[in-house]
Amino acid sequence: MQESIPSQKIKIFAFVCNWCTYAGADLAGTARMHYAADVRIIRHTCTGRIDPLFLIKAFENGADAVIVSGCHPNDCHYNEGNYLARRRWAVVRKLFAFMGIDDKRIHFSWVSAAEGAKWAQLVNDVAAKVAQLGPMKYLDSCEVDL
Amino acid sequence: MKTIEQQKAEIVHLFEQKKISMVVAFENYRGIVRPVFVKDIKDVEKISFDMSGKQNLATYLKRAEIKKQFPLAMVVRPTEKSSIALLIKENQLKVEDVLLIESMVSQDQIEWKKAQDIEIDRLWKMSFSERMDFWKKNFQNCIRCYACRQSCPHCYCQYCKADKNQPTWVERSAHLQGNFSWNFLRAFHQAGRCIECGACENACPANIPLMLLNRMQNKITAESFGESDPKKYLLSDWSKDDDNSFFL
Amino acid sequence: MTITASFYKITKSSLATLFAEQKQKGNTIIDLSGNGSDLSKSCKALFFPATEKVLEYKIVDKGVAEVKPDNFNDETKAVNRFIFGANICDAYALKVVGPVFGEGPVDRFFINKREATIVAAILCDNKKNACFCDQIIPRSDYSNAADLVFTEFDENSWAVRSNNNRSIDFFGNGFLHFIEDNTLKELFDKKEEKLFNSENPEEINYFPKLEALKKFIEKNFNSEIFNDASMNCIGCATCTYSCPTCHCFDIVDEKKYYNGERRKNWDSCAFSLFTLHASGHNPREYQGQRWRQRLLHKFSIYKDRFDKIACVGCGRCIRLCPAGVNMLEMFEKWKISIDHM
Numbered sequence: 001m002q003e004s005i006p007s008q009k010i011k012i013f014a015f016v017c018n019w020c021t022y023a024g025a026d027l028a029g030t031a032r033m034h035y036a037a038d039v040r041i042i043r044h045t046c047t048g049r050i051d052p053l054f055l056i057k058a059f060e061n062g063a064d065a066v067i068v069s070g071c072h073p074n075d076c077h078y079n080e081g082n083y084l085a086r087r088r089w090a091v092v093r094k095l096f097a098f099m100g101i102d103d104k105r106i107h108f109s110w111v112s113a114a115e116g117a118k119w120a121q122l123v124n125d126v127a128a129k130v131a132q133l134g135p136m137k138y139l140d141s142c143e144v145d146l
Numbered sequence: 147m148k149t150i151e152q153q154k155a156e157i158v159h160l161f162e163q164k165k166i167s168m169v170v171a172f173e174n175y176r177g178i179v180r181p182v183f184v185k186d187i188k189d190v191e192k193i194s195f196d197m198s199g200k201q202n203l204a205t206y207l208k209r210a211e212i213k214k215q216f217p218l219a220m221v222v223r224p225t226e227k228s229s230i231a232l233l234i235k236e237n238q239l240k241v242e243d244v245l246l247i248e249s250m251v252s253q254d255q256i257e258w259k260k261a262q263d264i265e266i267d268r269l270w271k272m273s274f275s276e277r278m279d280f281w282k283k284n285f286q287n288c289i290r291c292y293a294c295r296q297s298c299p300h301c302y303c304q305y306c307k308a309d310k311n312q313p314t315w316v317e318r319s320a321h322l323q324g325n326f327s328w329n330f331l332r333a334f335h336q337a338g339r340c341i342e343c344g345a346c347e348n349a350c351p352a353n354i355p356l357m358l359l360n361r362m363q364n365k366i367t368a369e370s371f372g373e374s375d376p377k378k379y380l381l382s383d384w385s386k387d388d389d390n391s392f393f394l
Numbered sequence: 395m396t397i398t399a400s401f402y403k404i405t406k407s408s409l410a411t412l413f414a415e416q417k418q419k420g421n422t423i424i425d426l427s428g429n430g431s432d433l434s435k436s437c438k439a440l441f442f443p444a445t446e447k448v449l450e451y452k453i454v455d456k457g458v459a460e461v462k463p464d465n466f467n468d469e470t471k472a473v474n475r476f477i478f479g480a481n482i483c484d485a486y487a488l489k490v491v492g493p494v495f496g497e498g499p500v501d502r503f504f505i506n507k508r509e510a511t512i513v514a515a516i517l518c519d520n521k522k523n524a525c526f527c528d529q530i531i532p533r534s535d536y537s538n539a540a541d542l543v544f545t546e547f548d549e550n551s552w553a554v555r556s557n558n559n560r561s562i563d564f565f566g567n568g569f570l571h572f573i574e575d576n577t578l579k580e581l582f583d584k585k586e587e588k589l590f591n592s593e594n595p596e597e598i599n600y601f602p603k604l605e606a607l608k609k610f611i612e613k614n615f616n617s618e619i620f621n622d623a624s625m626n627c628i629g630c631a632t633c634t635y636s637c638p639t640c641h642c643f644d645i646v647d648e649k650k651y652y653n654g655e656r657r658k659n660w661d662s663c664a665f666s667l668f669t670l671h672a673s674g675h676n677p678r679e680y681q682g683q684r685w686r687q688r689l690l691h692k693f694s695i696y697k698d699r700f701d702k703i704a705c706v707g708c709g710r711c712i713r714l715c716p717a718g719v720n721m722l723e724m725f726e727k728w729k730i731s732i733d734h735m
Contacts, residue, residue, distance in 0.1 A: 053334075056326075086384065086390065087384050090366070090371075090388065090392070091337045091367050092334055094362070095334060097274070098359070098362050099278070100279070101274070108393045108394065139282065139326055175720070176596065181625075182626075183625040201716065205628060206628075209629075210680065211621065211625070289635050311646065317646075317648045319444075319646065319659050320659065345716075349632070351636055352433060
């Protein structure tokens with residue numbers, strides 16, 4: 001029996017595609033693999049659907065880190081969704097960095113439906129890394145207070 | 147490149163032939179160069195062909211009142227030409243809707259862009275939190291007037307995401323978090339499309355350096371995927387050889 | 395009601411000391427006299443911020459929410475804020491927009507702030523491009539627009555006109571630094587006359603009589619003139635947000651799961667969605683209709699309702715417009731028709 005991985009007390013939002021990564025995470029679960037309980041998985045049909053705005057909203061809602069994960073190139077259920085996502089993220093991750101959001105808090109990966117172990121490992125790695133960085137002090141939504 | 151007389155003659159000819167009902171151009175009103183809408187031959191005199199206006203005339207092509215006047219003529223610089231080409235590419239405009247009257251370029255953007263390049267490099271050299279502080283200071287002053295969106299020809303969505311509240315994508319309130327999200331959203335939607343005319347930065351009453359975001363993104367897009375393709379929008383295309391290095 | 399003003403002199407260093415004392419006591423001193431942007435010098439945002447929390451709520455059960463604050467305090471607030479360096483036009487704008495917030499159901503968010511603030515204006519040295527305050531603000535209101543009016547006496551001291559007793563209570567013993575000198579009335583009269591009558595650098599050739607303008611806009615409700623005049627308008631909110639008398643707002647609930655805040659945000663009649671009905675119909679679909687509304691509201695409807703013109707002639711709408719829309723130019727174009735009214 002694997003040791004329980006303790007929660008690092010951080011929030012990771014994972015935006016995953018239904019066909020590969022979500023199934024992979026499912027596999028990690030059915031295979032009783034333990035991984036950090038810090039991740040909240042949000043299922044999408046395809047990584048191509050993931051709007052960069054979701055990541056911003058994740059940070060607004062208290063995320064300390066974000067993972068975006070989908071099918072390997074050439075394996076997309078909808079043929080090209082992940083290719084389009086790959087291009088999009090190449091540009092948007094720079095925008096995030098330019099606006100001052102630490103790039104160690106945003107992770108991208110390809111995890112297939114058979115890679116339950118990879119998923120568990122990924123989450124554990126990200127959780128450990130981000131726990132070291134500490135909680136994200138994102139912008140406060142505060143009124144103009146005078 | 148036509149002379150001013152030739153351009154004027156062309157416009158008069160178009161009016162006489164009843165090929166157009168309106169010309170969109172710049173005029174000089176007491177030293178201020180601003181858009182003008184000429185509907186009559188006698189007003190052609192008003193047009194100032196030095197084209198030093200800071201607005202992008204193509205932004206008027208999204209308005210319903212202007213669309214009613216198609217086909218119309220527009221006195222264009224490379225700025226407006228690029229915008230119109232993009233609008234045609236994105237199916238917002240038909241080629242026959244706008245007759246282009248090419249003018250001489252007098253807008254000198256080189257110096258201004260050099261200064262921006264220096265500023266972008268300076269920002270990249272900073273740490274993440276320093277950059278965040280820079281943008282915080284700027285977005286603190288954003289009042290969400292949406293002058294940036296309205297003055298941009300490429301922001302043509304009838305229902306902007308920022309105006310939707312069921313669900314709320316971007317909070318409407320002018321607090322720091324909402325301002326950050328709004329400007330991020332707009333910058334991202336311009337990635338690979340922005341033609342760097344500077345109309346947004348010129349329109350902003352709070353003097354936020356919006357062009358830094360847009361130019362930074364254009365640079366990344368060009369470096370990663372090549373220059374803008376007249377046939378396709380770079381971010382709706384893909385290649386097997388795209389950068390995969392940042393995927394775990 | 396005649397307002398008797400009193401006149402004082404104070405050295406700049408004494409004023410700085412007084413400000414420091416007040417800050418120590420926990421009061422707020424806001425100095426607008428520096429080189430801020432055109433937009434930032436307006437003090438509208440200090441009374442009616444771009445976004446303001448109205449209440450917080452937390453959903454605790456089906457159909458039940460805890461709301462905070464659930465009562466709006468009616469007590470008159472003690473003065474705890476001093477704004478130094480406002481413009482006369484911006485100070486007067488607070489009086490113009492006061493009735494909207496102060497009459498009928500009282501808007502405590504604005505009124506509380508107004509009661510808790512002393513506004514000290516500094517007389518402008520000269521008019522800026524597009525200023526036309528003298529065409530709209532009555533000359534008598536010019537002098538008593540703000541609680542205090544400052545103007546430079548010499549390099550080291552200010553001449554001060556005090557239009558009421560609020561500052562005396564606020565500064566307490568510190569008010570002794572203000573040395574009474576009623577001969578300064580002449581200086582103020584002279585400087586105000588000079589400013590009021592000074593040339594606008596843009597040389598405004600014509601400004602209509604306000605009564606005639608009102609009738610003109612009303613009479614031409616269905617005319618094409620507003621479409622033509624507002625062709626340049628791109629429908630951003632810059633003119634309305636920078637205007638010191640514009641006061642339209644939107645109430646939104648912004649929430650995170652079960653906790654949320656109700657906020658009061660600036661809104662603008664220039665936006666195409668401003669009058670969009672839930673049915674999908676939009677009575678002001680075109681920019682010309684929205685422009686007509688703006689002019690009607692400022693020069694006709696507000697006059698009928700509150701006996702004031704909802705404009706102070708600060709000129710920001712003209713200076714900050716990104717598309718070159720110019721109200722003064724519009725009036726000049728319509729001069730013949732307006733004068734016929």
